[in-house]
Amino acid sequence: MSRIVIVGAGGFGREIFAWLRSSPKFLEREKIDSIVYIDDRDHVSGLPAPCIGTIEEYVPSGNDKLICAIGSPEARQQVVEKIEARSGVFVQFLHDLALVGINVVADAGLVVCPNVVISSDIRIGRHVHINSNCTIGHDVVISDFATLSSSCNLTGAVEVGESAFLGTAVTVIPGKTIGAGALVGAGSVVLRDVPPGVTSFGNPSKSYGLRNV
Amino acid sequence: MSRIVIVGAGGFGREIFAWLRSSPKFLEREKIDSIVYIDDRDHVSGLPAPCIGTIEEYVPSGNDKLICAIGSPEARQQVVEKIEARSGVFVQFLHDLALVGINVVADAGLVVCPNVVISSDIRIGRHVHINSNCTIGHDVVISDFATLSSSCNLTGAVEVGESAFLGTAVTVIPGKTIGAGALVGAGSVVLRDVPPGVTSFGNPSKSYGLRNV
Amino acid sequence: MSRIVIVGAGGFGREIFAWLRSSPKFLEREKIDSIVYIDDRDHVSGLPAPCIGTIEEYVPSGNDKLICAIGSPEARQQVVEKIEARSGVFVQFLHDLALVGINVVADAGLVVCPNVVISSDIRIGRHVHINSNCTIGHDVVISDFATLSSSCNLTGAVEVGESAFLGTAVTVIPGKTIGAGALVGAGSVVLRDVPPGVTSFGNPSKSYGLRNV
Numbered sequence: 030m031s032r033i034v035i036v037g038a039g040g041f042g043r044e045i046f047a048w049l050r051s052s053p054k055f056l057e058r059e060k061i062d063s064i065v066y067i068d069d070r071d072h073v074s075g076l077p078a079p080c081i082g083t084i085e086e087y088v089p090s091g092n093d094k095l096i097c098a099i100g101s102p103e104a105r106q107q108v109v110e111k112i113e114a115r116s117g118v119f120v121q122f123l124h125d126l127a128l129v130g131i132n133v134v135a136d137a138g139l140v141v142c143p144n145v146v147i148s149s150d151i152r153i154g155r156h157v158h159i160n161s162n163c164t165i166g167h168d169v170v171i172s173d174f175a176t177l178s179s180s181c182n183l184t185g186a187v188e189v190g191e192s193a194f195l196g197t198a199v200t201v202i203p204g205k206t207i208g209a210g211a212l213v214g215a216g217s218v219v220l221r222d223v224p225p226g227v228t229s230f231g232n233p234s235k236s237y238g239l240r241n242v
Numbered sequence: 243m244s245r246i247v248i249v250g251a252g253g254f255g256r257e258i259f260a261w262l263r264s265s266p267k268f269l270e271r272e273k274i275d276s277i278v279y280i281d282d283r284d285h286v287s288g289l290p291a292p293c294i295g296t297i298e299e300y301v302p303s304g305n306d307k308l309i310c311a312i313g314s315p316e317a318r319q320q321v322v323e324k325i326e327a328r329s330g331v332f333v334q335f336l337h338d339l340a341l342v343g344i345n346v347v348a349d350a351g352l353v354v355c356p357n358v359v360i361s362s363d364i365r366i367g368r369h370v371h372i373n374s375n376c377t378i379g380h381d382v383v384i385s386d387f388a389t390l391s392s393s394c395n396l397t398g399a400v401e402v403g404e405s406a407f408l409g410t411a412v413t414v415i416p417g418k419t420i421g422a423g424a425l426v427g428a429g430s431v432v433l434r435d436v437p438p439g440v441t442s443f444g445n446p447s448k449s450y451g452l453r454n455v
Numbered sequence: 456m457s458r459i460v461i462v463g464a465g466g467f468g469r470e471i472f473a474w475l476r477s478s479p480k481f482l483e484r485e486k487i488d489s490i491v492y493i494d495d496r497d498h499v500s501g502l503p504a505p506c507i508g509t510i511e512e513y514v515p516s517g518n519d520k521l522i523c524a525i526g527s528p529e530a531r532q533q534v535v536e537k538i539e540a541r542s543g544v545f546v547q548f549l550h551d552l553a554l555v556g557i558n559v560v561a562d563a564g565l566v567v568c569p570n571v572v573i574s575s576d577i578r579i580g581r582h583v584h585i586n587s588n589c590t591i592g593h594d595v596v597i598s599d600f601a602t603l604s605s606s607c608n609l610t611g612a613v614e615v616g617e618s619a620f621l622g623t624a625v626t627v628i629p630g631k632t633i634g635a636g637a638l639v640g641a642g643s644v645v646l647r648d649v650p651p652g653v654t655s656f657g658n659p660s661k662s663y664g665l666r667n668v
Contacts, residue, residue, distance in 0.1 A: 040362075040363075040380035041398075043344070043345075043363055043380055044343065044379070047343025047344040050343075050344060075345075077344050077345065126341065128477060128569050130470065130473025131469070131503050142359075143359050144341075144375075144588070146587040146588060149472065160377075161359040161377045162359060162395075164586075164587045164605040164606055164623075168466055178397070180393070182623045182641075184605070197413050198413040198431070200624040200641050202622070202623070202641045215395075215397070215415045215431055215433075216413045216445050218624070218641055231445065232431075253575075253611045253612070256557070256574075256576055257575050257593050259557060260556025260574050261556070263556075264554060290558065339554065357570055357588075374572040375570070375572060392610070410608045410626050410628070411624075428610070428626050444658065444659075
């Protein structure tokens with residue numbers, strides 16, 4: 030049997046626990062019999078599972094399967110690379126109610142929340158997060174550490190660069206690119222490519238200088 | 243066995259019948275063997291179940307479980323308080339395809355339509371309506387008689403005040419508050435708190451004086 | 456046993472294959488034992504099923520059930536009318552994860568993708584396409600050859616005219632009409648009727664002269 034270690038005990042960490050509990054097929058397939066947290070804060074209250082210690086001091090055991098629940102691309106990258114350097118193994122977590130089509134290739138650390146629809150011929154990099162009710166069209170590419178918040182719509186042949194962050198309910202029209210490290214604000218409608226590193230928002234989305242990371 | 247009494251035979255009342263029929267688990271759990279309507283209009287045609295009389299004259303029977311299908315917060319409040327004063331019992335209706343996470347507490351009269359995702363650590367007041375495909379993030383509070391139309395997205399730690407009405411596809415960024423009695427127009431993206439009682443709309447959403455109730 | 460013939464081997468054609476494969480109930484009900492494509496382009500690579508020839512030269516066999524995977528209303532109409540003139544039979548494809556309520560009447564060629572919610576008292580014409588995660592409210596009318604892209608929201612009593620094209624994540628408030636042949640851009644929020652034949656976009660959506668077909 031294996032243990033899920035949720036990395037990060039904030040709001041998204043609590044959501045991940047909820048999605049694990051409503052994914053009996055996933056838990057059975059991965060032979061999970063317990064769930065714990067690790068987090069660098071001293072005391073996190075109100076957690077639905079025990080916090081067994083800090084990320085700093087965590088030593089992976091052979092039966093641990095890790096899920097990172099840190100929404101920020103940069104913070105997530107820092108943490109997972111630290112843990113991977115200690116040979117920690119991140120799984121791909123797809124909620125039982127997520128739908129994955131055909132010819133979809135994804136790397137370690139993928140997190141896909143309920144009601145997400147991923148269609149066909151899609152490449153997804155390392156440690157990408159896709160929150161609830163997103164739709165991902167054909168021929169989309171999503172690069173390492175990108176985050177899609179809930180209800181984003183990536184139409185056909187969209188590209189999302191490394192560590193890009195899309196807020197809730199962002200829509201991108203066919204063939205457009207969100208540059209690496211860009212931040213697209215909630216509810217934005219992207220009609221033109223978003224350059225790397227900028228903050229962009231609105232309908233239509235406009236880019237406003239470098240993102241403040 | 244019990245009877246569902248749908249209060250209000252308008253468009254949403256017909257939708258509720260459709261969602262009941264596609265929720266066999268709910269019907270079995272609540273031991274429902276018939277569905278009827280009550281409505282104050284004289285003749286409502288095209289209903290999928292009998293209308294047994296007016297709301298004014300309705301006398302609850304011991305086996306009746308009530309669902310209010312009136313979308314307007316104010317009209318809903320008037321009607322349910324009248325019926326509750328006669329000891330009518332409103333149930334919580336969660337469609338079989340709605341997903342409810344952990345540590346979600348809700349009061350009587352909750353209506354949750356298909357494909358809604360409610361995550362973790364959420365408090366929901368009396369007679370709240372959440373229409374299809376909404377997403378509700380962690381630590382959200384929704385107060386009595388609020389209405390969320392289809393495809394609304396409440397991100398983390400959003401608060402929705404009593405009797406607020408959110409139109410279809412409203413998105414609220416983390417931590418913002420929709421004041422009591424506010425009306426947020428369809429497709430709005432809420433980046434700032436919406437004061438109580440106002441009408442607000444647009445992307446970003448702007449507030450335009452008192453709501454005309 | 457029967458064969459599904461997907462008409463059009465582009466991106467949406469590959470998505471349709473994915474949705475067929477994730478719809479075992481549909482495949483069983485229609486007694487499908489194989490899936491093929493027809494397409495007028497010479498060589499389409501990377502398909503998940505064989506392309507057996509061109510649309511021009513296709514001769515329907517008695518066991519063929521056709522699904523048109525061409526998103527453009529005009530191109531779809533040209534192709535399906537050509538094939539129907541040769542007695543080809545288009546089926547209604549509803550993904551297993553689509554939800555259809557009560558008193559919903561639809562004609563041949565309907566395509567409904569995952570997580571779509573269609574409520575009650577709705578009329579849908581010939582060869583209408585409804586992509587993933589759309590919500591369709593009560594008393595909606597959708598006319599022949601209209602296309603709804605992913606995550607569109609049609610509230611109550613909306614009318615969509617013949618061959619209208621709605622981009623991704625379009626929201627239409629209650630009672631409004633999208634005219635025949637109109638194109639509504641992605642992410643638009645329709646607060647006023649859209650005249651026939653125009654292009655309209657934005658929040659609120661504005662109309663900008665005749666659509667360039």
